[in-house]
Amino acid sequence: MIQFQYERVSTPAAALSALSNSGNAKFIAGGTNLVDLMKRNVMSPRKLIDINSLPLKHIEQQNGKVTIGALALNVQVADSKLILEKHPLLSQALNAGASAQIRNMATVGGNMLQRTRCHYFYDTTLPCNKREPGSGCGALQGFNRMHAIFGASEHCIAVHPSDMSVALVALDATVLVRGPKGERRIPFADFHRLPGDHPEKDTNLQANELITAVEIPDNAFNQHAHYYKVRDRASYAFALVSVAAALNIDGGMIKEARLAMGGVAHKPWRLTEAEKSLAGKPANEDSFRQAAAIAMQGAKAYKYNAFKLKLGENVIVEALKTAAQKA
Template sequence: MNQFQYVRATKPQAAIEAVAKDPNARFIAGGTNLVDLMKRGVMTPQKLVDINRLDLRKIERQNNALRIGALALNSTVADDRQVRERHPLLALALNAGASPQLRNMATVGGNMLQRTRCPYFYDTALPCNKRQPGSGCGALEGINRMHAIFGFSDKCIAVHPSDMSVALVALDATVQVSGPKGNRSIPFADFHRLPGDTPEKDTNLEPGELITAVDIPDGPFTKHVHYQKVRERASYAFALLSVAAALDIDNGTIKAARLAMGGVAHKPWRLTAAEQALIGKPATEAIFRQAATVAMQGAKAFKHNEYKLRLGPNIIVQALKTAAAA
């Protein structure tokens, strides 16, 4: 690991200024992803600005929404009474992620910013446009069984690894950030980026911007929800595919729906067309299968991940069936 400078910030503005002034500086909180990347030489920041002393851990109601501070721990959020009662889908997704030990360290902001687990990104001896722009994408012609089927480009086919983010995009969350130019709000659907020609850019954050909170608006999705995750082992594994499903059902009819997938794109993948296909329809397996077909339109596989084209609609149906029966 390269040498680096370590400083602690006690106020948000001080942290923002420290990072904004130095292009080689990074914020650090739980460090569950950044430290691993530093150990492997994938990221080599020359300065770490510790933000753990900032007052960004509260979970509280504000303006018909639940505001979750960026430094709230994943385990704390998953166990919080307000989260479990008002947004149980988020609790389910958080508990599906990583391991209890990591959830006790990882923060909400850090979870959103975690980088892909693509092996070509992690191995500095292999080509990766995300790690070294212009070097090529080793996964395109390599082992790509974990990789994208939506929204990829010829520069990158990596997927975003966060379970929490799949639930947040389904719940129409908004990200609150502060930076050198002041405060702004980013709809969660616009927070992460598709790779395009700049796969090294994971998010639409500007230099020096700090995530301060995530707002989840009130909604009807307090009962019929499910987070379906398919992985290679029961815990401490990233999703091959995942689905966040939430339904508002009245007398057997779907009044509103939210669907999103993980493990399929460079960002959490919202299935808006499939949601529309569900509204006003009965909550039956036949309708769920129709919606799953809509959801998979435009998907394209590579040599080693064709199974996702078959697995995808099946787990969408399973997630919807389980949500409807909740």
């Protein structure tokens, strides 16, 4: 790990000022991903700006939405009575991610910004366009069991690791950010990027901006929601495939649906066409299997991850079945 400077700030304005006055600086809160990357020399910021004292830890409801501060801890959000009542899908996704120790340190903003766990990205002796643009993608012809089946490019087939983000994209969340030009709002579906020609860019957050909060609009998905994660071991493992499923059911019929997948793309993967196919259909396995088939259209496998094609379809069906059975 290289030497670095450290500065603690107490207001968003001071954080942005420190960032603008520093070359190659990064904000740090829980540090559960950034510190690991620094230890492995994958990232080498010259300055860390500690933002833990910023007043961004709130979880509150007002004006038809729940607002979660960027520095709220994952465990606080998952255990919040408000979240459990209004958005249990988010609580389930958070509890499915990482270990209890990590959840006790990780923040909402940091969770959104965590980087891929692709082993070609982490190993600095291997080629990786995300870590070193132009060096190539080792995963394309390498061991790609964990990699993308949607939205990949010839430059990168890595997947986004966050469980929380899969639930937030399904719940139509909005990201609030602050920069030198003031505040702006980014739909969660547009926050993360597909790799395209620039896989080194994970999000559409500008280099001089700070995430301040996430907003989730009120909805009718608090009764029938389920987050289903398939992984190699029961804890502290990233998803092979995960699905966030939420249904608004009335009289056995689906009025509205929300679906998103994790472990399959460079960003949380929203399944809008599958959602549309479920509207007005009975909440039964036939409807779910039809939606799953639609969801998997366009998926492309690589040498070692072809199993994800069938697995993805089955996980969608099981997530929907479990969500529908909840009361």
